[in-house]
Amino acid sequence: MQFAPVVKKSGDSGATDFGGDCVCSYEPWLVEASLYLREETLKRGYAAPKIQISACMVEYDxxxxxxxxxxxxxxxxxxxxxxLRIGTLQEGIKEYRASHNMDVWKKDECLDCAYLPICFGGCRQMTLLRTGAIGEVDCRKEFYDLSLEKIIKQDLQYRSRPKS
Ligand code: SF4
Structure with missing residues (x-):
């Protein structure tokens, strides 16, 4: 079970005042809310997403x-x-490396980052909503700095419990 923040509808113009929608992975309330909901999920015996190697689906051929x-x-x-249409069933898939900024995380800041295997530059949709283009990473460093240790502690506490 996973809860996700409400984001703008695809195609809406970028946020100007952050309004009531989530437009970045480092909004302060997101850490508190996600940890709380994850804990309540595990506490009730439901599965919650594990920390694992993951990347934006754009990265997978x-x-x-x-x-x-x-x-x-x-x-x-x-x-x-x-x-951002990369082709059609009739015509096939065209080149999309540039339009989707496939190398967005191949920079020193990310290559030196301990969170790279669980981030790979974050969510391109968030960057698109925030800036109107996929020109930079959606950095999750602040989010993981504040949450990763607590997520692991949640797993140790709830996943290691004997099943009743
Ligand atoms: S957390 Fe930030 S610096 Fe680290 S890999 Fe992700 S985008 Fe790059």
Missing amino acids: SSIVVNYDGSIYKCPAFMSHDS
């Missing part, structure tokens, strides 16, 4: 989304952005 009209995208959140 085999991950695509096909729209009703046969157009192909790398992420469901991009389906209202014509510029």
Whole structure:
């Protein structure tokens, strides 16, 4: 079971005042809310996502989304952005490295970061919502600095419990 913050609808213009939608992975309330909800989930005996190697689905060659009209995208959140359509079922997939900034995390800051295996530059949709382009990483360092130890402690406390 996983709770996710409410974000702007795909295709909405970037936030100007952060409004009531979540537009970045380091909003202060996100740490508190996600830890609380994860703990309450585990406490009730439900499974919660484990910390594991993970990256944006854009990074995986085999991950695509096909729209009703046969157009192909790398992420469901991009389906209202014509510029992020990577092809069609009829024509196949075109080059998308530049449009999706595939090397966004290949920089010293990320390559030296202990969180790289669980982040790989974060969520491109968040960056797109915030800035209107996929020009930078959605850095989760602050989020993991504040939450990773607590997440591991939650797992030690709840996952190691004998099943009743
Ligand atoms: S947490 Fe920030 S610095 Fe670390 S890998 Fe992710 S985006 Fe890069």
